[in-house]
Amino acid sequence: MTVEIIPLAKHIGAEIRGVDLGKPIDPSLREQIHEAWLKNIVLLFRDQKLTQQDLLDATAVFGKIGKLGRPKEFRPAGYDSLLENIMLISNIRENGEPIGALPDGEMMFHHDMLHAEIPHKGTCLYSVEVPSSGGNTVFANGYAAYETLPEEVKLALDGKRAFHHYNYGTTKKGANNGVAAFSESTHPIFRTHEDTGRKTIYVNRLMTVKIEGMLEDESNRLLEQVYDHSEKPEWRYEHVWRPGDLLVWDNRCSMHARTDFSAGERRLMLRTTIEGNVRPY
Template sequence: MSTTAAQQPAAEGVLDVRPLAGALGVELWAVGGGPLDVNSLDDAGCAAIREALCAYHVVVIRDQQMDEADVARFGRRFGELERHPYLGGTSAEPDVVPIIKEPHETVNFGGGWHSEMSFLPCPPMATALFAVEVPRFGGDTLFANQQAAYLGLSDTMKRIAEGLTAMHSAASQYGRGGDSDRHSSDRGSMAVDVSDEAQATVTHPVVRTHPETGAKALYVNRPFTEAISSMRRNESKALLEMLWAHSVHEQFTCRVRWEPGTFTMWDNRSVQHYALNDYHGQRRHMLRVTIAGDRPR
């Protein structure tokens, strides 16, 4: 069954759920239309948010007042926090990473479609991002539903993909000579620890099963998926190029427009995301946490 906003109303009676697009994504409000206060949610409210996350993949909560401690505290209500292996957190909250682009910088963090840290043996279950300061225009984030992308394959391609595994690595992004190394002078606010450890590879299924819903999703992404296991290089390249293009087709996407105080959480087990870099000359400041996940299966 497809997990789209139109087909799976979540947390009815606890939250006011407003779809962002047909493929995925919702805004969550209090019943009656007022803003939620994530700092004062009880266990039932957090359970309703988790239900909405699994059903809609991306949840957006507007008009929040949060600092670093609040962001970390809210993230821990969903699980243990996962530190980024190549980015440092704040001095007060090491698990909270400030995502900043200054007006003079040209390269942003998270530009390009990707699945959060798929190069780890157990990639994060979810990511949460809080908007402290946003540009007057631009700086939106795109999301693509990988469960819908899987369902959009032909039956033949589904059978092929389900039998495959792929190698993932951080080398192209965080290895020596990789993207972060080459552009280090262009993203001064986002110091990245380039490391030889980024060359390590892990193997994940090309189609993963969501541990909470049982839904299947494509699990390959351009920055971190290096090759299909047990294929010749030209075969792997051709198949990955097709899957990468298919997985982010417009019909599988939604777009989040940020405002100061917007808090967004997304399910890394079922989405890719893309931080648009279309706000040069303006400042953007976000606070980010990731919640630990399990090994894809």
């Protein structure tokens, strides 16, 4: 089978048509999909009807399924049938408590699992229920941002590393929402993608705290320049969700954010990740 690949935006994203992820994916099709993922960074599969096992099988097309990257007590409650490596992202509440993680409102740009020593390379998100408006996911191309970064900023940050901190469940920097569990890491500011060999920006507004070995004022000034440049509209694709959408994105060379949505409307997504196998370099 030859897949149909439709670009979603100039610099990032493609829709894959003609593929039912609820059916077995043969090796040839698997290779085509994986190549499209490396090229386009974000892939969209519309109108999927996936069981939990189907979602895990679809995730495995892109690599080894990642384990949930948070302590057990901070995993979503309810939905007891969920398999171990699937996380709920939801604002639905039972007895006043959300059944899922990251329940409400907008979320700053971030790379999933940047705070881990060996971050997961990709994320899959499958929509079950979506609000009538908002709750969109916005992606930005880290390759394009790096390649167009002002030369003086590149020179100032070349070879430098940044320290990252994340409180589980936090959607905005500086807010811990009463969550005590956290994870921290240190990675290169400019990462090399191990599969493509391309350089990409690997810091973000939500999780990055400081540049190692640099005074705070200078670190903040340079990081703000990088954030502002990385988040420019020209590098972006904004996805408006429909039920049955599956998005797969590469965390090594993209970051993403979430737009605000009404707390009075239900949103339920199932999330899996693709395990990383190298330390960022």
